[in-house]
Amino acid sequence: MKNISRRNFIKKTGLATAGTMAVPLFLKAFENRPFRDKKNQKKLIIIQFNGGNDGLNAVVPYTNDIYYKNRPSIAIPSTNVLKATDTLGFNPNLKILQSLYDDGSLSIINNIGYPDPDRSHFRSMDIWHTASNSNQFLSSGWLGRYLDNHQQRIAHQAIEIDDTLSLALKGKRNHGFAMSNPYQLHKTTNNKIIQTVRQHHHDHEHEEAVAYLYKTLSNTISSADYLFEKSKVYRSTETYPKGKLGKDFKQVAELIISGSDTQIYYLTIGGFDTHSNQVNQQNKLFKNYSEALAAFVRDLKKNDHWNDSLIMTFSEFGRRVAENGSKGTDHGKANNLYLMGGSIKKAGFYNQGPNLDQLDNGDLSFEIDFRRVYANILNDWLQTDSVSILQQSFRSLGIV
Amino acid sequence: MNNEQKVKHLMARAGFGLSPENFLQKTKTPYLKIVQKLFVPTKPKPVKTPYYNKLSPKAYRNLTKEQKKKVRKEIQRLTTEVNRNWLNQMITNDSQPLLEKMTLFWHGHFACEAKRYDFAAQYINTLRQHALGNFRDLVLAIAKDAAMIIYLNNQQNKKNKPNENFARELMELFTIGRGNYSEQDVKESARAFTGWFANKSDGSFNFKAEQHDSGSKTFMGKTGNFDGDDIIDIILENKQTARYLCQKIYRYFVCDKVDDNRIESLATILYNSNYDIARLMRHIFESPWFYDPNYVGSKIKSPIELQVGLAKIVRMRFDTANAGIYIQRALGQVLLRPPNVAGWPGGNAWIDNSTLMLRLNLGAYLVQKSNLQLNVKNGPEEMALKAPKQLAVSTDLMPLEKMLSDMQPQTKAIVLLGYLLASSLKNEAAFIQQLSTTHESQKDSTKRILSRILSLPEFQLC
Numbered sequence: 001m002k003n004i005s006r007r008n009f010i011k012k013t014g015l016a017t018a019g020t021m022a023v024p025l026f027l028k029a030f031e032n033r034p035f036r037d038k039k040n041q042k043k044l045i046i047i048q049f050n051g052g053n054d055g056l057n058a059v060v061p062y063t064n065d066i067y068y069k070n071r072p073s074i075a076i077p078s079t080n081v082l083k084a085t086d087t088l089g090f091n092p093n094l095k096i097l098q099s100l101y102d103d104g105s106l107s108i109i110n111n112i113g114y115p116d117p118d119r120s121h122f123r124s125m126d127i128w129h130t131a132s133n134s135n136q137f138l139s140s141g142w143l144g145r146y147l148d149n150h151q152q153r154i155a156h157q158a159i160e161i162d163d164t165l166s167l168a169l170k171g172k173r174n175h176g177f178a179m180s181n182p183y184q185l186h187k188t189t190n191n192k193i194i195q196t197v198r199q200h201h202h203d204h205e206h207e208e209a210v211a212y213l214y215k216t217l218s219n220t221i222s223s224a225d226y227l228f229e230k231s232k233v234y235r236s237t238e239t240y241p242k243g244k245l246g247k248d249f250k251q252v253a254e255l256i257i258s259g260s261d262t263q264i265y266y267l268t269i270g271g272f273d274t275h276s277n278q279v280n281q282q283n284k285l286f287k288n289y290s291e292a293l294a295a296f297v298r299d300l301k302k303n304d305h306w307n308d309s310l311i312m313t314f315s316e317f318g319r320r321v322a323e324n325g326s327k328g329t330d331h332g333k334a335n336n337l338y339l340m341g342g343s344i345k346k347a348g349f350y351n352q353g354p355n356l357d358q359l360d361n362g363d364l365s366f367e368i369d370f371r372r373v374y375a376n377i378l379n380d381w382l383q384t385d386s387v388s389i390l391q392q393s394f395r396s397l398g399i400v
Numbered sequence: 401m402n403n404e405q406k407v408k409h410l411m412a413r414a415g416f417g418l419s420p421e422n423f424l425q426k427t428k429t430p431y432l433k434i435v436q437k438l439f440v441p442t443k444p445k446p447v448k449t450p451y452y453n454k455l456s457p458k459a460y461r462n463l464t465k466e467q468k469k470k471v472r473k474e475i476q477r478l479t480t481e482v483n484r485n486w487l488n489q490m491i492t493n494d495s496q497p498l499l500e501k502m503t504l505f506w507h508g509h510f511a512c513e514a515k516r517y518d519f520a521a522q523y524i525n526t527l528r529q530h531a532l533g534n535f536r537d538l539v540l541a542i543a544k545d546a547a548m549i550i551y552l553n554n555q556q557n558k559k560n561k562p563n564e565n566f567a568r569e570l571m572e573l574f575t576i577g578r579g580n581y582s583e584q585d586v587k588e589s590a591r592a593f594t595g596w597f598a599n600k601s602d603g604s605f606n607f608k609a610e611q612h613d614s615g616s617k618t619f620m621g622k623t624g625n626f627d628g629d630d631i632i633d634i635i636l637e638n639k640q641t642a643r644y645l646c647q648k649i650y651r652y653f654v655c656d657k658v659d660d661n662r663i664e665s666l667a668t669i670l671y672n673s674n675y676d677i678a679r680l681m682r683h684i685f686e687s688p689w690f691y692d693p694n695y696v697g698s699k700i701k702s703p704i705e706l707q708v709g710l711a712k713i714v715r716m717r718f719d720t721a722n723a724g725i726y727i728q729r730a731l732g733q734v735l736l737r738p739p740n741v742a743g744w745p746g747g748n749a750w751i752d753n754s755t756l757m758l759r760l761n762l763g764a765y766l767v768q769k770s771n772l773q774l775n776v777k778n779g780p781e782e783m784a785l786k787a788p789k790q791l792a793v794s795t796d797l798m799p800l801e802k803m804l805s806d807m808q809p810q811t812k813a814i815v816l817l818g819y820l821l822a823s824s825l826k827n828e829a830a831f832i833q834q835l836s837t838t839h840e841s842q843k844d845s846t847k848r849i850l851s852r853i854l855s856l857p858e859f860q861l862c
Contacts, residue, residue: 051780121780122513126740135568139745155753163775163787164730165752167739178754184773188757193764193855200831200856209700212748213756213857220753273780326465 042381043256045265045311046143046168047289051273052121053315054329055336056364057282058097059108059353062089066356070322074278074329088353093286096294097338104347105306106340107399109373111354113334113366117317121273121331124316129168131371131390142374143264144171145389146382155219156227158264159255161248169266176266177223181251186228189221226260233258238299241291245269249292253299256309263382272315276326289313297340307342310381310400314338314370320362333363337373339399346399372397401691404818406431409696412822412862413653414438414685415497416490416708419715420799423819435685438498439678444528445496447489449521450481457601476783477721478517483728483735484721486524490704491711498681502531504704505652506538507735510574511743514547514736522603523547523736535645535675539574539632544605546598552741557594559613564590567631569741575635577644581620588617589631596628636675642667646680653684655695656747662689697822697861700750703731705862706759710854713820714766715796723792726785727762729776731755756857763854765791767847801846809845810836813853820853822861 061067062078063086081089082098090097100106116134118124130138140148143158148171150157158169158176169176179185188194198221234257240246245267252265269289274281293311300306318335334354354364375394378386387393401409404427411418411426411434418426426434452474455463460471490500506527514520526545530538542548543566549555552566567590571581595612598605617626620634635641646666647658666680673679684690701709707727710716718724728734732755733744751759754774764770769790778784803819804812813835817825825831835849853859 123740135565137573137740137742139739139742139749162777164732164754164777166777170749170752173748175752178752180775188761188773191761193761193851194757196852197760197855197857200827207698209698209748209861210858213700213751213860216751216753216756217760217857220756223753268777270778270780 041308043263043265043305043309044377044381045252045309046267047293047311047313048166048266048268049272049285049313049315050121050125050268050270051315052124052317052319052331053272053335054274054278054282054319055315056318056321056354057278058091058094058286059110059336060089060091061087061353061356063087064356067321070356072323073327074323085349088349091283091286093283094290096290096297099294100297100340101348105342105344106338107344107347107350109337109339109350109368109397109399110352111334111364111367112314112337112370112373113317114369114371115366117333117363117366119317119331119333121316126167128314128316128370129166131374139170140172141166141168141170142378142389143169143266144175146264146378146384147171147174147176149384149388150174154223154226154261155216156223156260156262158266159227159262160266160268161251162266162268166266166268169264176264177220179224179227181247182224182227182231182255185224189224194221227255227262230255230258230260234303236299238295238302240295241288243288245288246292246295249296250299253296256300256305257303274319274328275324275330276328278323278328293340301342310339310341310343310377312337312339312373312377318364321356321359321364322362333360334366335364337370339373341400344399346397350397350399368397369394373399376400401693401696403427403431405696406691407434409691409822410434410685411497412709413501414681415501416705417712417862418819419494419712420803420819422494424803431691432686435682438685439532439682442496442499444499444525444531445489445493446525446528447482447521448485449518450478450485452478452517454518475517476515479515479520479736480721480725480783482517482520482524484718484724485521486735487704487708487718487724490708491716499528499531502677502681503527505649506531508652508738508743508746509648510538510542510548511738511741512545512548512551512736513738514551516547519547519550519598519603520736530677532678532681535670535677536632536636538677539570539636540629542574543570543593543596543628543632546600546603546605549596549598554593555597557590557596558611559594562587562590562594562613566590567593570631571635573742575632575644576638576641580638580640580644585619588619588626591615591617592619592626592631593628639667639671642671642675646670649680649684652746653681654690655698693823697858699862700747701860701862702744702746702750703728703733703755704735706731706762706860709862710762710766713800714850715799716766717794719792719794722783722785723788725783726776726788727791729785730758730774759860760855760857763859764851766793766795767797767851767854797843797846797850800850801843804846806842808836809849812845813849816849816853821856821858823858825856825858 057076060076060081062081068075076091080092082092083089084101097106114134118134129141131142132138147158153174156177160166160169160176160178162178163180165176165178198217234254236250236254240250248267255262271285300309314337315335317332319329319332324330371390371394374390375386376396376399378384378389379396381400407427410431493500512523514523523545526541530541552569553563554566557563564586568586572578591613595608597608614625616623619626619631622634643663646663650658669683670680738744765772771789775787776785810832813832
């Protein structure tokens with residue numbers, strides 16, 4: 001195959017019916033993929049809260065006076081809190097967390113962060129995406145580097161449900177795949193321009209840059225066709241909340257249940273930068289998240305995928321303990337993080353809630369490095385070597 | 401390579417490519433003469449700072465919350481205007497192409513996010529002023545630049561509580577590179593830059609003697625009452641700084657893969673000229689190896705190179721400041737908003753499935769006004785942009801039509817391929833054959849052939 005152009009190859013194998021040739025070709029190619037052999041069907045679903053979610057109003061220390069004193073107008077009244085332990089409970093709009101907690105399918109990590117925290121959204125998210133130290137600059141993301149470790153890979157091994165790709169999914173050699181929905185993607189790759197260009201594909205193997213572009217093009221078209229076909233296999237009958245997030249979760253559930261060989265799904269929810277009038281804004285976001293996630297969990301359970309799924313929700317930083325003058329909160333440091341799924345080994349609260357007596361300049365101080373969560377996921381869920389990806393050794397948390 | 405190919409390659413790397421008019425004219429000029437013209441000393445045209453009736457700090461404090469919010473929004477909008485002004489300058493400044501390209505290079509090198517429009521413009525103009533001057537002057541000017549001082553926290557670098565951010569990046573990313581200094585060097589040099597503040601109202605350099613640590617420092621084996629100037633001198637005395645810079649320049653202007661012997665000889669030229677940037681660049685563009693066919697079309701255009709290059713071809717103008725920013729965000733390179741202080745990684749990192757689809761379709765969006773459906777990410781403190789149905793840009797194909805007047809489709813295709821692609825296509829004859837077959841008006845055939853060529857992955861290369 002090396003010296004035969006793709007076009008000639010297709011001609012020779014009799015698959016050259018224009019427009020439809022992608023389907024048989026990619027099906028053929030996927031027969032030999034590593035993820036077909038049922039060994040690791042595990043799925044990782046990441047939900048990023050953009051803007052710095054106020055974790056203190058998500059997992060509430062409802063018996064702590066310091067919490068109430070610092071937040072006269074935005075604290076969650078203890079009577080409304082969905083109680084989990086003697087001291088901690090959930091925001092009333094996060095019903096799904098309570099039900100997963102009761103179920104033994106939720107692990108909450110308190111006081112998560114990293115040394116020398118940065119209060120800029122941009123930079124802090126950069127640190128979470130690249131898993132770098134605070135004074136180090138990496139240009140590849142942790143999931144992207146995970147993809148780099150795969151020699152033979154499919155373009156849609158990791159999908160971000162969006163039109164553009166986040167740094168977390170960009171590797172040094174391989175990238176994740178950005179897609180808002182399979183239908184629109186299919187429309188894009190099937191437009192006249194792209195279809196004409198792909199016919200032009202020729203052997204460029206000795207010219208690196210051109211070859212890379214054509215390879216990315218042909219992988220994109222194959223994956224678009226594959227995902228489009230897969231998206232027709234299973235149509236969910238669950239009720240997801242209206243709006244983009246519900247649609248996105250439904251999309252992911254349908255792909256998982258249809259048996260798509262995608263391993264990682266990445267979703268982002270914006271709007272958590274609550275400098276003013278926080279309560280209404282955050283409640284609205286939580287309610288939507290909770291309802292969408294609840295439907296998603298029902299879908300996966302019903303179809304026997306819950307035990308193979310791991311969901312992580314995080315944000316770039318938490319917020320200050322004291323409210324500001326606008327009934328909101330400003331950028332802070334440590335936060336909490338949620339891991340959910342049918343195979344959680346250590347459910348419940350991984351560690352104690354924040355110590356509000358000992359604040360770091362008015363902020364929660366960090367206790368657990370977020371890269372320990374990544375190490376746990378990489379080693380034990382994705383079954384790879386976390387040290388080569390994180391470029392440092394982090395003690396696994398043993399949660400998954 | 402013939403002269404036309406050399407000129408094309410030169411102008412793709414030392415500039416953003418050629419407009420149709422310039423293509424016809426310059427490809428007839430001997431390439432060495434064009435190199436010579438690139439280095440005729442001229443005063444850098446500054447990027448325009450938008451006019452704004454700035455409030456005094458006191459007047460601002462007296463505003464209501466709502467009014468303050470409005471002011472902040474307006475300042476954010478003005479920063480997008482600076483982005484547009486700069487972009488337009490790159491597109492239209494035909495008399496200083498290398499200056500424009502170097503400024504963009506320095507922006508990636510001295511990567512800095514500037515949120516205030518006035519500091520943003522000042523920062524770009526600092527880069528422009530020294531873009532082809534002396535590297536020492538440039539480093540020093542950047543160390544005193546308000547946008548950089550704020551971005552790397554030197555405003556918080558005080559005698560009793562040093563902040564190492566600027567001092568560290570100065571060595572790690574701006575001058576000598578990792579592995580050539582110790583943690584102690586970072587600490588000591590941070591002390592030398594204490595009190596190097598920016599005046600937040602007018603953006604001028606503001607040396608606060610009472611916050612400056614004037615004590616003795618030991619830096620890279622030398623001891624003295626060093627201040628920032630001395631630190632920069634000591635770093636530049638080490639030839640490793642010249643090597644580090646030459647590697648970066650080589651990757652950007654010549655080829656992603658470095659050749660160590662060549663870097664060593666370039667570093668010697670730079671070092672012996674006392675860091676004369678123009679001298680180094682001129683040497684590169686006059687070297688026969690620069691025109692090695694292996695380097696032609698070996699680089700993937702950055703989003704800005706692509707955008708500016710296209711603009712020159714189809715005389716594109718941005719009807720709104722957001723139109724330019726939208727393309728930049730969608731393709732992953734927003735001016736004045738690098739991913740971090742290390743700048744944009746470049747090369748293959750520009751390309752993923754989303755950016756590639758947009759890149760291949762961009763020509764058709766511009767020329768044939770086909771519909772666009774792509775939402776860009778809106779960060780927490782970013783101006784929220786919605787997916788436009790069509791790009792808010794106008795184009796003018798007149799110069800191209802003039803170049804192609806009265807040509808048959810086949811000839812048009814040949815001429816356009818020669819003009820638009822860095823090197824010839826693999827199966828050029830068949831491609832030209834395909835483009836020549838249909839019947840349509842002169843104007844339609846130009847648009848069709850043009851969009852077809854712009855959609856080729858080969859057009860993404862320079």
